[in-house]
Amino acid sequence: MSPWFDQVRVVLVRSRNPLNIGAAARAMSNFGIQKLRLVTPWEPSYLGARAAVGASDVLLNSEVYGSVAEAVADCGLVVGTSAVGERELQHPLKVLEEGANEMRRALAVAPAALLFGSEKFGLSNEDLSHCHWLMRIPTRDAHISMNLGQAVAVCLYELVRSGAQIPMRDAPAMAGAAEVERLTQVLFQALRESGYVESVAEEAAMEKTRRMLRRLDLQGNDAVALTGMMRQILWKFRHPEKPE
């Protein structure tokens, strides 16, 4: 097994069906991917899947998070899976084969997350705003939406298939998702306080901001520097009475 296998995080967002959670974990185990993270799963379902006979180590070692931001905090790349057509896409979309290729390159330098949405609704716009780009399994137009466990199996197969030999590289200092999210929050606060963001459209503006910052592919030091600038701007908003 290649060392980058350990850098993959499979993130299931709001999964409801214990069979799907178990199936996702089993496919991960089949393909040698260990790190399963669940964002606000339906609790009886998650506990049921863990309690099932034959639950894999992957499932027993899985972690639960309260938000997508926390679940991907250590990742340099966040990829969403999508059965396109359901909504207007505001992200670059790659077919699985090409996307897996790009993920492998990213995994050689930092952890990367692969997000799967709930069985019924997929990933929300808020979930997607945490993603750098989206990936789609090439199913046929007339029946585009795959079962969750099967989608996980197919994606991991493609990711692992031809990539077992990729060596790890020294990590260049790219910004992790937590850093970018920190910047997103402070920039957004600044936009709000500056009046740039109207309160009515706040949610959409936040998602737009989040997507934009992820498109930048910031280096770590740049993210820190930008965050510092935004903090300063914020400070200024709050202390208008004391010009320096």
Next chain:
Amino acid sequence: MSPWFDQVRVVLVRSRNPLNIGAAARAMSNFGIQKLRLVTPWEPSYLGARAAVGASDVLLNSEVYGSVAEAVADCGLVVGTSAVGERELQHPLKVLEEGANEMRRALAVAPAALLFGSEKFGLSNEDLSHCHWLMRIPTRDAHISMNLGQAVAVCLYELVRSGAQIPMRDAPAMAGAAEVERLTQVLFQALRESGYVESVAEEAAMEKTRRMLRRLDLQGNDAVALTGMMRQILWKFRHPEKPE
């Protein structure tokens, strides 16, 4: 969709779990493969899967057969899927990517079947003896065996992934599985009546014979000719009293 998609037969042998049958049908529908055949499925399970809400057209149009031989009768190529390691293999084994490539080439000239065994026991030696070769999904050694629905999804993804553009070719007259099986039966009868086959080891000898004949990749006319020869030999066994 490429015309050869219609040449693929997915054959589930002795499936017991309605969820797996439904999942296999769903993956087929996702990837545009229509012909599902079941060999002696556990009946309540099959009926249950068909009755399920959201059962796909693939499942509703599926056909049930009493034996592998009947289920693959129209196929020029029969490929078994196997989680190797469980038994000594007496077939050539190809990794999924290579196997899918070869299947696509065969599908351009004649129907081909992809066999999946039962959840618990996989394909039996008798099932395997109908196969030309075996295919394996590259799972890791420590957890080799995949869930049935996921295995179907991964195999069909790989089969369809890069092959959508392959044109159909004029079929050269390769022998279909029914023809080869006819030859197998008559050759075996001849072997039995000749005393070549001991009655104790009959089943193993039958499987060995079946495998051998499939390795030959017979053209249709050759299969017919060989069958005729064997019939003549059989006739001779039965009419020793009348030398010509």
